[in-house]
Amino acid sequence: MKQLLIYDRPRPLNRVAHRSLRLTTGPATYAFSRTVNSVPLVVAEFARAGLDYPIVFAGAAGQEQPAVLLGLHGADNLFVDDGGHWAADAYVPAFIRRYPFVLAEGDGGEDFTVCVDEGYAGLGTEAGEPLFNDDGSDSDVLAHAVRFLSDFQAALRDTLAFTERLRDLDLLETRTLQVQPAQGAATALDGFKVVAADRLAALKGSAVAAMHGNGDLALVHAHVQSLQNVQRLSARLDRRRVATAVN
Template structure:
């Protein structure tokens, strides 16, 4: 299985035979995301993310997707403090679904069959009843596992919508590579590259019918949320070298299906 997956170490299919007596003890630690400086972001999350993260577009040609920048240097997440607590107000759904994930033999086929997997290296996985059971004593899925499936199914729907949004931006020629330079508190210079943003001038030059189509699809609003979020690049860089504040402890358990516009609490 590909490591899509940034944060997954040993994701295997969830089965009654292998995990029939397993439980998941979710906690408030985001240590698993400590070395991730960006994560995929679904379009349904733009509104809640734009106030504190820089939303940009990353990925190889044909696989471009919006991402929330969490740091400006490799292997550094500036939103996880020393205790493993998430210090932002909103936790991206990509992280909230951990330790679960869907896998598929085809990342591009919308009709592909998806298999629910769990990262067995997650510290909350156990066989002694701590947390939420995956299967009941009859071998049936628990309500917890049903909620997990519902959340991941909703995530997959949002993923397809997000891919269509990016495809529209690319077809209109609106994305362009960007490089950002920062002067850190230490006086050192740092450069961030390898991502794209919407070109404002190209956007304003679009024919009226194209702009109207973007507006009707609610994609013009998404574009301006993305552009407005770029003001967060400097505040993100300013987190370097500053002790991360304590924050309310969001749960890592997946929230209810479709809960992409709320906080990270389960």
């Protein structure tokens, strides 16, 4: 079973064991995410990701975090084709772009270890860009990946704080979204939460002012607006079914 949604065999990156490791990148490198229908999202991505995907809040009560829906059924990402290409017109979430690297949190919660998924098909010792220079130092490719991981971790802390404030204001409610395909009966999407419009409207002036001042209100509006993309997911599924039938 995969760990962390898309990681098969995450291992701490080691300058000795992984000295000869190389990374191959290209337009057809997203096959690893073909079977995930949602991934976590950080607040820095809301404005852009909300143009393409529904943004919801997933997780157990008290632990909800933002996520984008990539498909309408389990193990089906509608934005990755059979060749491993991500849809050219759609934003690629940072959770996906940081792969095959990830940070593992230490016991104290302060120290992090850079890990790499040894199961990623784009890793090898023959082709691609090296992760380490001849002297054992980080290559430009690895240095860029580490900076990206660091930025993602900082954005994740902001995201955790944002969702905690939403919970403190009791703004999240369980919601079921109806999806109407071009043919056949409507289906329901559930198992997540959204910001309740009536609870948001009932907030007093000071609370609204605080949300406006810290940027939370803009994030909430981006989230609410993004829910219109559920029907776009349905349309994308319809197009895939038509293409499959033709082929």
